[in-house]
Amino acid sequence: MGQPIAEFGKFLEGLRGAMSLREAAKKSGLSHAYIRDLELEKNRSTNERITPSPDTLKKLSAAYDYPYTELMIKAGHLVEQDISTGEAANVDIDLSAVLYIEIGMKEITYFNRNDKLRKSIASLRHFSLFLDMLDEHQFKKVDTAIYVNFRQIRKYDERGGKLYFDTEGRSVSVTMSALRQRKYHDLIQRSVANNNNTSLEFSFDKHGHLQSSFSPTDK
Known part of the structure; x- marks a missing residue:
């Protein structure tokens, strides 16, 4: 796992651009309040720092039309070395x-x-x-x-x-x-x-x- 870029929340806000919070919420399936919390990098109810999960980033990637891989790297979930074509041991699971x-x-x-x-x-x-x-x-x-x-x-x-x-x-x-x-x-x-x-x-x-x-x- 890497480190998120400085002011990652502001980066997310920049990706949203002129799109309103409610429009972003409708496109991503996330709540507009949560999207704003992510942009501020804290839960406004508890004042605790929050980091978006890979699942959340996947939704934001689709909503903002921004590459998922790049978003994962900037959030600190991946580093460049993680991205390869090599596969880990494959296990078939029912x-x-x-x-x-x-x-x-x-x-x-x-x-x-x-x-x-x-x-x-x-x-x-x-x-x-x-x-x-x-x-x-x-x-x-x-x-x-x-x-x-x-x-x-x-x-x-x-x-x-x-x-x-x-x-x-x-x-x-x-x-x-x-x-x-x-x-x-x-x-x-x-x-x-x-x-x-x-x-x-x-x-x-x-x-x-x-x-x-x-x-x-x-x-």
């Missing part, structure tokens, strides 16, 4: 059996039911294609560097924001950020129902609030 994935700076960790496997990020092109592939396999980003296979979710603890991969909620779990929990709430419930071969039913409580429950699906 994504359908993976519960969730954790993405680091240099490697990707795949978590199955009984073990985990680490694989180096072979190249920037490999990583970019990998991010595109995740959504096709129903992996959703639930926290900063965690992607969960929604086809493997069996239980949803809405109060705790936890996703389990067994119906009893005794196995390993993944905790979602509040923002992602709100974004994927309905999709999670549908996924749990589908994965457990149950149907999702809705009713109203005595206060008029909508409630959901699961019932077995007749085969």
Whole structure:
């Protein structure tokens, strides 16, 4: 990992140019407040320094029509030596059996039911294609560097924001950020129902609030 260029936030602001924050948010899929935080290089709520993740930079690259590789280098995620045509040891992984994935700076960790496997990020092109592939396999980003296979979710603890991969909620779990929990709430419930071969039913409580429950699906 390298070092970000001086005043990287101002560099991002320069890339945005005359584009408004709300237009940049619409094109990138990021919030306008977060884009501004990145330009100021700090979280304005906590005053803590922030650095955009590779996933965020990929979205900004597309929104600003700026090369992803160059953006990764300027952000300090890559150095020139990282960019090569050489491939790291290639490991074929059946994504359908993976519960969730954790993405680091240099490697990707795949978590199955009984073990985990680490694989180096072979190249920037490999990583970019990998991010595109995740959504096709129903992996959703639930926290900063965690992607969960929604086809493997069996239980949803809405109060705790936890996703389990067994119906009893005794196995390993993944905790979602509040923002992602709100974004994927309905999709999670549908996924749990589908994965457990149950149907999702809705009713109203005595206060008029909508409630959901699961019932077995007749085969």
